[in-house]
Amino acid sequence: MATWAIGDVHGCFRTLQALLGRMELDVRADRLWMVGDLVNRGPCSLETLRWARTLDAEMGDRFQVVLGNHDLHLIARHLGVASKKPRDTLKKALKAADAPELVDWLRRRPFVHFDRVAGRDYVLVHAGLRPGWFREDATKAARRLERKLRGPKAKSLLRRRNKKSLVAFTRMRMLDGKGRTHDYSGPLEEAPQGLRPWFDVAPRSCPDHTAVVGHWAALGLRLRPDLLALDSGCVWGAGLTAIRLEDRRVLQKKVIDRLPETNRASRSL
């Protein structure tokens, strides 16, 4: 039995399928974790969502998808509380006959997933966790947001996505000296002075857990004992990454999906 984690797919369905083929995933025994942002920017958000929903039915708890900012944007557009952004590629997913079922499935995904693999504790989350948070804090904050997202308050939650916990789970990258989230999304080496990545701000959240995250494509693949950052820039035409947690074996697939030209030119997400 293996436990695999895969980075941000962004609708790059063909690349995902090629990577899965190389992983030789056993859907009857293995575990598969997705760091979120299944959709948008790439060409095949609809196919990616259908694949995920089907796999969820087959694998049950062994398949985990946490919500990313682009997943929330799709839900918000479906509910009519967000408008189209210039680089959205969500049209097919929004217009599909099964869009209501797919969005309903997506709305029931968690923001954070805690698990144990080969004697080590892991936390799966799209962007990050607030410094100082323990497992109980993150779980409580996540469950509160998940209840809202599934219920009648979803629209108000999605209209103003500025709640601290929601920002942490789905958008956070760097914090300033006062612990405020900064919207810098470029490479770590070029970051403005005074900013630090959330995972290096003390006191580190869930210090005894390895965080499995995505979201920060410019950070690239970054593997440390306490952090597996898996967004390797699928959305720019770079690659998609999978890692097997038991032995940290890394597999990468160069993007074979045809991406809109505008994605390649811009690194801002």
Ligand SMILES: [Mn+2]
């Ligand atoms: Mn993201």
